[in-house]
Amino acid sequence: MAKKNRTKSSGTATETPAGEVGPRQPCPCGSGKRYKACHGAAGGADVFVKRPFEGLASECDVVALRELVPAATAVLPLKGEYADRVVKLCSLLPGAAPALVRDSGEVWLGLQVQHAYGDPARDLGAVLEAALAAEPGAGMIGLTSNPGQGPRLQDLVVDGDLKIEVHEGFEFWVSDMEASSELAQALEAADGAAAPTARLTEVTAAYWTAMGSKEHLRWVMPEPEDVLLDALARLHVSGDDVIVPDARLVGMFRAHGLLAPVWDLPVGTGPEPLEDAATTFKAKLDAALANTADLTTEERSARNGLANRQVTIR
Structure with missing residues (x-):
């Protein structure tokens, strides 16, 4: 006995609206x-929220600091009544604290935290508001439950390109504090886990890092995933995806709605030779992004290979 046809007619099929995720x-x-x-x-x-930091001029750098960069800071200018307050955005704070209110009243806002309530931009907004309302020297400000509706980070800051400062370690944690054995132990542990990292200056959100005996370039890019994969596939087939000689595009991270391609680099490369090389690559990538022709068979195969070498950070 033949099985019933379970296929719905085209007139009753429900399409997922653009930008939304089907069940x-x-x-x-x-x-x-x-x-x-x-x-x-x-x-x-x-x-x-798939792309929580969308709309920020420094979206790619914020994603990099949250997921890839061990020790970095940037001054965060605020709107409205808090415009005169000093707020420092930090990749990581002691104990993965969401925020610290210093004795000076300066607020440090942490990106690498242990909570996750679905919208990191809203979480940051809630923590920032609580820290700004606290007394100077209040110390750690936490977030123990879903903050619900309210302003997101984008609603509280004056948007613009952030000046990112990458640190060799976490000495900035104690720059204005008296030394103590407890702080020294925390600092030693954090420094020991921090891989040497440098931000390239000629392109946006590209970070060189050395991890053990290997070196990598990790570059957070703002283009939609499908468009970027097409472009990278074209460059791979043409041999133009090599940043420096003997470097290799090995895959990519997916984080907060963005892709971050990763290149393995020859040992001893360092960040300096990558500056001009990354600028040259960016020009080739822009040309590939502008190419709207159908992918060739070889390019489709390369695209599938890239798609299979993605790691989602969550």
Whole structure:
């Protein structure tokens, strides 16, 4: 007995609106579950914002500091009544604290934290508001539950390109504090886990790092994933995806709605030779991004290979 045809007619099929995730599609959080069983489940998880820092001029750098860079800071200018307050955005604070209010009243806002309520930009907004309302010297400001509706980071800051300062370690934690054995131990542990890192100056959100005996270039890019994959596939086939001789594009991270291609570099490269090389590559990438022709068979194969070498950070 033949099985019934379960295929719905085209007139009753429901299409997923552009920009939204269908219930049967993989959840963009990277859990491996279908969306309806993860962040799309009623009461199963908090709302998930795929690209939480969208709209910020320094979106790519913020993503890099949150996910890839061990020790970095940037002054964060604020709007409105808090415009005269000094706020420092930090990749990581002691104990992964969400924020610290210093004795001077200066607020340090941490990006690498242990909580996750679905919208990091809203979490940052809630922590920042609480820190600004606290007394000078209040110390750590935490976030122990979903903050609910309220201003996001984008609503509180004066937007513009942030001046990112990458540090060799975490000495900035104690630059205005008296030394103590407890602080020294925390600092030693943090410094020991921090891989040497440098931000390239000629392009945006590209970071050289040395991890053990290997060197890498990790570059957070703002283009939509499908468009960027097409462009990188074209460059791979033409041999133009090599940043410096003997470097190799080995894959990419996916974080907060953006892709970060990763190159393995020859040992001893260092960040300096990458400056001109990255500028040259960026020009080739822009040309490939502007190419709207259909991919060739070889380019489609290269694209599939790149797509299979993605790691989602969540």
